[in-house]
Amino acid sequence: MNVQLQPSFSIEALRSGDRDEFTRLVDAYSGPIYGLGLRMLRREQDAEDVLQNTFVKVLQNIRGFEERSSLSTWIYRIAANEALMMLRKMRPEVNLDDQGADGDEDFMPVQFVDWGALPEETLESGEAKVHLERAIEALPESLRVVFILRDLEGLSIKETSEALNLTETNVKTRLLRARLNLREKLSVYFGEQYFKGVEK
């Protein structure tokens, strides 16, 4: 969901237990939350657990929601915590606090193929989309969660930092590393198309 397009909800109605309003909320956010779970955990059953646990907690805690952040950010915060908690249980060796690289060298650009001007039909082909999805899936978890909230769900840097309890500087660093990581992988993939075009 692009949060710029999110529908508005009556917090008062939600707090007072209005089931129609809660149904509307669930329908508006279930797609993005399921998608977040799927992209973080990669298994449908785990994504469903994230989805259910998130809305159970929203339902349990909506009366105590203090509106320090937007409702949307609060829901994403619950969902991200659920997904990260499940990841920690499944793979305790994963360090979710690092920034996805041991040092700056690891994310320095090394591919300089100028593929940006390739035709749209090449850039947005089905094969390219599959390649991009795989590259997103392969991002380290600590970068992937930031990338999903900021670039896929459209949260602002501030909202992403609130949802993940990170500083804005940390969010920007992780986002840069995620974007550069994807750029490197797309550069390898599109580089082949680029050089085919040059050879013709």
Add this chain to the structure above:
Amino acid sequence: MTDHTHNTLTCDQLLGMLTDYLDGQSRDEICHEIEAHISGCNNCRVVVDTTRRTISLVHACNDKPLSIPEDVRERLFQRLNLDDHSALKSNPS
């Protein structure tokens, strides 16, 4: 990318400013510094252009809202005791 300077900005410094620049959050003077740098540094120009393109491809691939499978929605509504509301609004597909 080698860390050489063009005008006053180094390639490393440019990379550190890239998130704000691509998100349209940089001050005008920073934008001018970045643009002056990439006009004389081909590698940085390629990195800026292809990172921008990467983000636009991500958005293009994500333009349709993800809908959850109907059975997943049914189980969610059961868990939330909203079974009687599950028919209120069909899941957008």
